[in-house]
Amino acid sequence: MHEEKNEKTFLGFWIYLMTDLLMFAGLFAAFIVLRNNTFGGVGGSQIFNMPFVLVETLFLLTSSFTCGVALLLAHEKKLKGVIAMLCTTFLLGAGFLGMELYEFSHLFSEGHTYQKSAFLSSYFALVGTHGLHITAGLLWMLILIIFILKKGLTQGGIRKITLMSLFWHFLDIVWIFIFTIVYLMGVAL
Amino acid sequence: MWNLLFGKLTWNSLPHVWYTIGGTLTLMLMGAVAAAVLTYTKRWKWLWNEWLTSTDPKRIGIMYIIVALLMLFRGALDAIMIWMQQALSVGSSTGYLSADHFQQIFTAHGDIMVFFATMGLLVGLMNLVVPLQIGARDLAFPFLNTLGFWLYVAGAILINMFFVFGGDFAATGWLAQAPLSELQFSPGVGVDYWIWSLQVSGLGSLLAGLNFLVTILKMRAPGMTLMRMPLFVWTTLCSSILVVTVFPILAITIAMLTLDRYLGMHFFTTTNGGNPMMYINLIWMWGHPEVYILVLPSFGIFSEVVSTFSHKKLAGYTSQVLAAIFVTILSLMVWLHHFFTMGAGADVNAIFGISTMIIAIPTGVQIFNWLSTMYRGRIVLSSSLYWFLGFVATFTFGGIAGVLLASPTADYQLHNSLFLVAHFHTMIVGGALFGLFAGITYWFPKFMGFKLNEKLGKTAFWFWLTGFFLAFIPLYILGYMGATRRLDHYTNPAWQPLFIISVLGFMVILAGVTTQILQIIISIKNRKQNMDLSGDPWDARNLEWATSSPPPFYNYAVIPEVHGRDAFWEMKKEMKENPQPANVEYKDFELPKNTPFGIYLAGFALLFGFAMVWHMFLIAGIGFVGMMVCLIIRAFDEETEYILTAQEIAKLEQERKDHIYA
Ligand code: HEM
Ligand SMILES: [Cu+2]
Numbered sequence: 083m084h085e086e087k088n089e090k091t092f093l094g095f096w097i098y099l100m101t102d103l104l105m106f107a108g109l110f111a112a113f114i115v116l117r118n119n120t121f122g123g124v125g126g127s128q129i130f131n132m133p134f135v136l137v138e139t140l141f142l143l144t145s146s147f148t149c150g151v152a153l154l155l156a157h158e159k160k161l162k163g164v165i166a167m168l169c170t171t172f173l174l175g176a177g178f179l180g181m182e183l184y185e186f187s188h189l190f191s192e193g194h195t196y197q198k199s200a201f202l203s204s205y206f207a208l209v210g211t212h213g214l215h216i217t218a219g220l221l222w223m224l225i226l227i228i229f230i231l232k233k234g235l236t237q238g239g240i241r242k243i244t245l246m247s248l249f250w251h252f253l254d255i256v257w258i259f260i261f262t263i264v265y266l267m268g269v270a271l
Numbered sequence: 272m273w274n275l276l277f278g279k280l281t282w283n284s285l286p287h288v289w290y291t292i293g294g295t296l297t298l299m300l301m302g303a304v305a306a307a308v309l310t311y312t313k314r315w316k317w318l319w320n321e322w323l324t325s326t327d328p329k330r331i332g333i334m335y336i337i338v339a340l341l342m343l344f345r346g347a348l349d350a351i352m353i354w355m356q357q358a359l360s361v362g363s364s365t366g367y368l369s370a371d372h373f374q375q376i377f378t379a380h381g382d383i384m385v386f387f388a389t390m391g392l393l394v395g396l397m398n399l400v401v402p403l404q405i406g407a408r409d410l411a412f413p414f415l416n417t418l419g420f421w422l423y424v425a426g427a428i429l430i431n432m433f434f435v436f437g438g439d440f441a442a443t444g445w446l447a448q449a450p451l452s453e454l455q456f457s458p459g460v461g462v463d464y465w466i467w468s469l470q471v472s473g474l475g476s477l478l479a480g481l482n483f484l485v486t487i488l489k490m491r492a493p494g495m496t497l498m499r500m501p502l503f504v505w506t507t508l509c510s511s512i513l514v515v516t517v518f519p520i521l522a523i524t525i526a527m528l529t530l531d532r533y534l535g536m537h538f539f540t541t542t543n544g545g546n547p548m549m550y551i552n553l554i555w556m557w558g559h560p561e562v563y564i565l566v567l568p569s570f571g572i573f574s575e576v577v578s579t580f581s582h583k584k585l586a587g588y589t590s591q592v593l594a595a596i597f598v599t600i601l602s603l604m605v606w607l608h609h610f611f612t613m614g615a616g617a618d619v620n621a622i623f624g625i626s627t628m629i630i631a632i633p634t635g636v637q638i639f640n641w642l643s644t645m646y647r648g649r650i651v652l653s654s655s656l657y658w659f660l661g662f663v664a665t666f667t668f669g670g671i672a673g674v675l676l677a678s679p680t681a682d683y684q685l686h687n688s689l690f691l692v693a694h695f696h697t698m699i700v701g702g703a704l705f706g707l708f709a710g711i712t713y714w715f716p717k718f719m720g721f722k723l724n725e726k727l728g729k730t731a732f733w734f735w736l737t738g739f740f741l742a743f744i745p746l747y748i749l750g751y752m753g754a755t756r757r758l759d760h761y762t763n764p765a766w767q768p769l770f771i772i773s774v775l776g777f778m779v780i781l782a783g784v785t786t787q788i789l790q791i792i793i794s795i796k797n798r799k800q801n802m803d804l805s806g807d808p809w810d811a812r813n814l815e816w817a818t819s820s821p822p823p824f825y826n827y828a829v830i831p832e833v834h835g836r837d838a839f840w841e842m843k844k845e846m847k848e849n850p851q852p853a854n855v856e857y858k859d860f861e862l863p864k865n866t867p868f869g870i871y872l873a874g875f876a877l878l879f880g881f882a883m884v885w886h887m888f889l890i891a892g893i894g895f896v897g898m899m900v901c902l903i904i905r906a907f908d909e910e911t912e913y914i915l916t917a918q919e920i921a922k923l924e925q926e927r928k929d930h931i932y933a
C-alpha cells in the first residue's frame with residue numbers, strides 16, 4: 083500500500099515539477115525576447131556583477147549537495163545528521179536569498195527598477211520568481227525540520243524529505259539556466 | 272487605512288444600474304430560498320458531509336456538472352443579448368446596448384462558456400467515468416480533486432462577482448489580448464476580474480489534469496494495459512497531457528500581464544520596450560491546445576457510444592489511439608494560425624498553415640473509424656447515437672471551414688470575421704458540446720439508476736441540429752461578405768435579414784434546451800418506468816457497466832481483472848459459458864476520508880482574488896496566509912484515509928444485492 087502510494091506521489095510530484103519548469107520556460111522565453119529592449123537604459127553587461135553572482139551560485143550548489151546528504155542520512159535513519167544537514171541547507175539557501183535581495187536593492191538604489199524597461203521587467207520577474215520559489219522551499223524546510231523533530235524519521239517523514247529535496251534540486255537546475263542565460267550570456271552578448 | 276482595507280472599492284463602484292441591482296437581488300433571493308429550504312428540511316449537515324466535503328469522484332463529478340450547467344445558462348443569457356443587439360443594430364438603429372457594455376458581454380460569454388461551462392462538464396464526466404472505466408476506487412489524489420473543484424467554483428464566482436460587488440468586466444475579448452488589456456487602455460477593474468478568475472480556475476484545471484494523468488497511468492485494474500484502455504480513458508489521458516503542458520503557459524502569461532498592470536512592468540506594453548505580440552503568441556500557445564482539450568474527450572465519448580450502440584468492437588482501435596496521440600502532439604505546433612495577419616512572413620505562415628491542415632487527417636481517420644464501426648453493426652438508434660450522427664455533420668462542416676481558414680491567403684480575408692466565429696462554434700458546439708450531451712445521456716443511468724426519456728432526447732436533438740445550422744450558416748455567409756466579429760453595429764442594412772435568421776436559429780436552439788430541461792423533469796417523474804436494475808441498460812462493453820447503477824461509493828468490492836479490450840463484454844461472454852460465479856473473497860481496502868480543506872482553501876483563494884481585484888492588499892494578505900496555513904495543515908495530516916474491512920464490505924454488498932433484487 084505504502085509502495086503504491088509513494089509511486090503515485092512521486093509521479094505526481096515530478097509532473098508538478100515539469101509544469102513549474104514550463105512556467106519558467108515562459109519567463110525565459112520572455113527574457114530572451116525582451117533582453118535587448120532596454121529602452122535606452124542599462125543592459126545586462128552594465129549591471130551584472132559576475133563575481134558576486136558566482137558566490138551566490140556556489141551557495142546554492144553547495145546547499146543542493148547538503149540537501150542530498152540529508153536524504154542519504156534519512157534512509158540510514160540518522161536523525162541528528164539529517165537535522166544538521168537540513169539546517170545547513172537552510173542556512174546556505176537563506177544566504178543565497180539574502181545575496182539576491184541585496185543585489186535587487188542595490189539595483190533599485192541605482193535607479194534600475196523593473197519599471198524602467200522591458201529588459202529590467204523580464205530580468206526581475208525571472209530571477210524574482212526563482213527567488214520566490216527559494217523562499218517557499220526554505221519555509222517548507224523549516225516546517226519539515228519541526229515535523230521530523232516531533233515525529234522522527236517515519237515512512238511519511240522520509241517521503242516528505244525526498245519530495246523537498248527533489249524540489250530543491252529542481253531549483254538548482256533552474257538557477258543554472260538563469261546563471262547561463264541571464265548572467266553569462268548577458269555579460270558576453 | 273481606507274486604502275489598505277478597501278483599495279479602489281468605493282460606494283460608487285457598488286451596483287447601481289438596473290441590471291446589476293436586479294442580478295444581485297435575484298442572486299440574494301435564490302440564496303435565501305436555498306438556505307430556507309435547507310434549514311427547513313434540516314439538510315445543512317447532509318449537504319456538508321455528503322457533498323461539499325466529499326472526496327468521492329462520483330459526488331465531485333455531479334457537483335461539477337451542476338455548476339457547469341448553471342454557467343451554461345449564464346453564458347446563454349450573454350449569447351442572447353449579443354444576438355439581439357446584432358440583429359437590431361443595423362443601419363440607423365444602434366440597438367439597445369452601449370458599445371462598452373456589448374464588449375463586456377461577449378468577453379464574459381466566451382470566458383464563461385470555455386472555462387466554466389465546457390471545461391466543467393468535461394472534468395465532471397471524467398470524474399464520474401474514468402475511475403469506473405479503469406477499475407479504480409478513486410483518483411490518485413482525492414484531496415487535489417476536491418481542491419481543484421472548489422478552485423473552479425471560486426473562479427466561477429469571481430467571474431460573476433462584478434454583478435454583486437460592482438465594477439465592470441473586461442471589454443477585451445475572451446483572451447484579453449494585449450496591449451488592449453494593459454492599464455493604459457483598460458484602466459478599470461474588468462481585466463483584473465478576468466485575471467484572477469482565470470488564474471484561480473486555471474489552477475483548478477491544472478490540478479485536475481495532473482490528477483487524471485497519474486490516475487490513468489498508475490491505477491488501472493490488473494490486466495488493463497494501455498492498449499486495452501477504453502477510448503474515453505485514452506482521450507482523457509491525451510487531454511490531461513495537454514492540460515499539464517499548456518496551463519502553466521496560461522498561468523505565466525496571465526502572471527506577466529498582472530505584473531504589468533499591478534507593478535508597472537513592461538512585458539506587453541506599448542512603451543519602454545514592451546512587446547504586445549509576445550502576449551498574442553503566448554496566449555495562443557495555450558489557446559489552440561485548449562480547443563483540443565475541449566474536443567478530445569468528446570471523441571472518446573463518441574467511440575464508446577458508437578461501439579456500444581452498434582454492438583461491435585470499435586473498428587481500428589489502434590489507429591484511433593494513434594490518431595488521438597497525433598492530434599495531441601500536432602495541436603501544440605499550430606498556434607500561429609490564429610494570427611497569420613500579424614506579419615510573420617510568408618514562410619512562417621506557410622509552415623503553420625500546412626501543419627494546421629495536417630490535423631484534418633487524424634481527425635478524418637477517427638470519423639472513418641466510427642463510420643466503419645457502424646457498418647454492418649447491430650445498430651440501436653438511441654439518442655446518444657443521434658448526437659453522434661449530428662456531430663459527424665457539424666464537425667465535418669466546421670473542419671472544412673477550419674482548413675479553409677488555415678490557408679493564410681484566405682485567412683487574410685476571413686480572419687476575425689463572423690466566418691471564424693461560425694467555424695469555432697461549429698467545432699465547440701457541434702463537436703465538444705454534442706459529445707458531452709451524448710455522454711451525459713449515455714452515462715446518466717449509471718449514476719442515477721434510471722434512463723433519460725429517449726423520445727424527448729431525440730426531439731431536443733432535432734431542435735439543436737436545425738437550430739444550430741440556422742443560427743450559424745448565416746454567420747458563415749456574413750463573414751464571407753466581410754462582416755467583422757465583435758461589432759455592436761453594422762451599417763449595411765442588406766445584412767439584417769441574415770442576422771435575423773440567425774436569431775431565429777438561436778430560438779430553435781432554445782426550444783432544444785427547453786426540451787432538455789423537460790426531458791430531465793419528466794424522466795425523474797417517470798423514473799419507475801425507466802428504472803435500470805441490471806447496471807447495464809445498453810448492453811455495453813466497458814467496465815463501468817460491470818458494477819451496479821448507481822455504483823456503491825467504493826465502486827468495486829473486488830477489483831475486476833481485465834483480459835482484453837471491451838473488458839465487460841468479455842466478462843459477459845464468459846458468464847454465459849460459465850454461469851457459476853467464483854466464490855468472491857473480500858479484502859480490506861483504504862478509502863480517502865472527506866475533507867473540508869478543499870473548500871476552505873478555495874474560500875481563501877476567492878478572498879485573495881477579490882481583494883487583489885480591488886487592490887485591498889491587507890485583505891489579500893489575509894487570504895494568502897489563509898491559503899498557506901490550510902495547505903500546511905493538510906500536508907501534515909497523516910490520517911487522511913480510513914480502512915473498510917472485509918466484514919463491512921461483505922455486509923454492504925449483501926445489502927446492495929438485497930436492494931437490487933427487492
Ligand atoms: C480540422 C481542424 C481545424 C482547423 C484546420 C482549424 C483552423 C483554425 C484556424 C486557421 C483558425 C484561425 C482563424 C482566424 O483567426 O482567422 C481557427 C480558430 C479557432 N478554432 Fe479552429 N481549427 C480546427 C479545429 C478546431 C476545433 C476542433 C476547435 C474546438 C473544439 C476549434 C476552435 C477554434 C477557436 C476557438 C478558434 C478561434 C477563437 C478566437 O479567435 O477567438 N478549431 N481554427
Ligand atoms: Cu487554433
